[in-house]
Amino acid sequence: MTAPWLSVVGIGEDGMPGLVPSARAVVEGAALLVGGRRHLAMIPDDGRPRLTWPKPLTDAFPELLKWKGKPVCVLASGDPMLFGVGVTLSRHFPIAEMSILPGQSAFSLAAARLGWGLMDCDLLTLHGRPAASLEPAIQPGARLLILSWDGTTPKEVARLLTARGFGESRISILEAIGGPSERRVEGTAQDWQHDDIADLNCIAVECVPGDKAKILPCVPGLPDEAFRHDGQLTKREVRATTLSHLMPIAGQRLWDIGAGCGSISIEWLRAAPRTKAIAIERNQSRLALIAENATALGVPSLEIIDGEAPSVLEGLPLPDAVFVGGGASNEGLLEAAWAALLPGGRLVANAVTLESEAKLKSCHDRWGGWMLRLQVSRLEPVGPYRGWRPLMPVTIYSVTKE
Numbered sequence: 001m002t003a004p005w006l007s008v009v010g011i012g013e014d015g016m017p018g019l020v021p022s023a024r025a026v027v028e029g030a031a032l033l034v035g036g037r038r039h040l041a042m043i044p045d046d047g048r049p050r051l052t053w054p055k056p057l058t059d060a061f062p063e064l065l066k067w068k069g070k071p072v073c074v075l076a077s078g079d080p081m082l083f084g085v086g087v088t089l090s091r092h093f094p095i096a097e098m099s100i101l102p103g104q105s106a107f108s109l110a111a112a113r114l115g116w117g118l119m120d121c122d123l124l125t126l127h128g129r130p131a132a133s134l135e136p137a138i139q140p141g142a143r144l145l146i147l148s149w150d151g152t153t154p155k156e157v158a159r160l161l162t163a164r165g166f167g168e169s170r171i172s173i174l175e176a177i178g179g180p181s182e183r184r185v186e187g188t189a190q191d192w193q194h195d196d197i198a199d200l201n202c203i204a205v206e207c208v209p210g211d212k213a214k215i216l217p218c219v220p221g222l223p224d225e226a227f228r229h230d231g232q233l234t235k236r237e238v239r240a241t242t243l244s245h246l247m248p249i250a251g252q253r254l255w256d257i258g259a260g261c262g263s264i265s266i267e268w269l270r271a272a273p274r275t276k277a278i279a280i281e282r283n284q285s286r287l288a289l290i291a292e293n294a295t296a297l298g299v300p301s302l303e304i305i306d307g308e309a310p311s312v313l314e315g316l317p318l319p320d321a322v323f324v325g326g327g328a329s330n331e332g333l334l335e336a337a338w339a340a341l342l343p344g345g346r347l348v349a350n351a352v353t354l355e356s357e358a359k360l361k362s363c364h365d366r367w368g369g370w371m372l373r374l375q376v377s378r379l380e381p382v383g384p385y386r387g388w389r390p391l392m393p394v395t396i397y398s399v400t401k402e
Contacts, residue, residue: 010103013179030073135298165213258326262290369399
């Protein structure tokens, strides 16, 4: 094994005095010190070379490689492997060449101050991410620990909670936690008026729903009203069944072909952690609806592609699951999707026309799988009375690639 030459040391707001002896020895013995301006300022300048992170951070990696074989120390906040630079470095450098010495994370310190069990909290970050990404985590009784982007982030979080009907949620801001200037600011989301929050802060939220709170679980089958659409919407009952066949699995990628308003790919992203999705839609007005729905429902990471399958599929990252909600009868579409699907992946296609249904039957003959027809009726007013109003029957084809 290659001897480690690249060390990542987690340092807190208390600087060098807060480091354990082994971490201090790594910092003192480094030929090159690397980090942000704030971290490097914690280390007395003794003339050794220093490298301040550029933007983007990865631009510094070629320079780091020039020092291979000499001791390089990267300074990071708290635990480098918890939304930290250690994760980025481990994706570009062999872990056998690295030594990672974590410090106390802001989450650990915040939990200790509040008396919260970390295993009972959702650990989140808004560092470089929109506040909308918190949406799926806002649930009754949830405890959220959130890394801020800057001093304006708490107000954004308070505004988001209030808009969802969680205005009574309790917010605690812990500034410069673990250092001599540590401060705690508290209040409720609906009454939040604090504008003097330091950029370096961690947000703790106890989610409390009000009487009119909008509660949206992460299990598939959100109400149809949760989506803005122009009529091209996979209805709730069909959507839940479709997603049960797609089987969202942590870290996997979905192609949503003929995405309509994006309901399938959005629910895929909400259903399991670290999932990825690409929504493909040719209708220009629906592209805007997909983006709006993705932001409103907390998955702004949804990738949206303007175009028609199968021509736009070439070159895309290969999928673990494919949903064809529109255009199943298009020449070569299902075949292209099947060819791209990774082993063990799931292909699900829905049809409401005889032409599309015939295509699904042909695929079933070749690839096997399952076919089912779903007929749903909803209770609706009929004059002064009530009756069952049927929706169009939907044929669902589902197959797993060996």
